[in-house]
Amino acid sequence: MRFASHLILGALIAFVVTGHVQAQTSHPSTIRVENAWARATPAGAKAGAAYVAVINNGGSADRLLSATAPVAQKVQFHTETENNGISRMRELRSVEIDPGAKVVFKPGDMHMMMVGLKQALKEGETFPLTLTFEKAGKIDVTVSVAKVGAMQSGDMKSMTHGAGGPTKN
Ligand SMILES: [Cu+2]
Numbered sequence: 367m368r369f370a371s372h373l374i375l376g377a378l379i380a381f382v383v384t385g386h387v388q389a390q391t392s393h394p395s396t397i398r399v400e401n402a403w404a405r406a407t408p409a410g411a412k413a414g415a416a417y418v419a420v421i422n423n424g425g426s427a428d429r430l431l432s433a434t435a436p437v438a439q440k441v442q443f444h445t446e447t448e449n450n451g452i453s454r455m456r457e458l459r460s461v462e463i464d465p466g467a468k469v470v471f472k473p474g475d476m477h478m479m480m481v482g483l484k485q486a487l488k489e490g491e492t493f494p495l496t497l498t499f500e501k502a503g504k505i506d507v508t509v510s511v512a513k514v515g516a517m518q519s520g521d522m523k524s525m526t527h528g529a530g531g532p533t534k535n
Contacts, residue, residue, distance in 0.1 A: 396424025397463065397502035402509040403519035404480075405473075406489040414438070414487050416478040416495060416509050417471040417519070422463040429500040430461040430469075435509070437493045439482025446474055455479070463499075473517050487511045 397420065404416040422428055433441040443458040461476070463469050471477050491511045498504050512519050
């Protein structure tokens with residue numbers, strides 16, 4: 367009995383190890399980040415919002431875990447809901463990206479809140495943003511700054527909702 371249980375344990379470890387290696391090599395190209403943009407901020411603003419579209423072309427879900435940008439102390443994921451005319455923001459610890467889904471961050475909805483802005487974001491400028499995914503790892507994007515209060519970056523494609531629809535948690 368002892369021998370058999372060791373065999374089973376050995377097989378289990380082998381399975382876990384191969385599963386892990388597969389997860390690391392098969393995912394990096396499946397997540398695409400498009401249309402990164404931010405709203406310009408007035409001088410002295412302590413926070414700003416950035417938006418991206420995340421597309422998962424892979425066969426399994428991935429999860430956006432964190433984001434960093436040199437222009438801010440930290441970047442949080444926020445969701446915004448309106449109830450009886452009152453707008454509320456709630457922080458999301460992570461954002462699930464289902465297989466085949468396109469998750470669009472946009473004004474009045476999910477956004478990246480750049481807290482502790484170190485500089486004003488000026489229209490026409492760009493800054494780097496690094497997104498970290500559970501499986502795809504780190505993805506660097508360049509964020510273009512649009513007008514103060516802009517509702518979109520000018521790319522109409524960003525306004526269409528994919529078949530999978532946005533995923534929140
Ligand atoms: Cu916010």
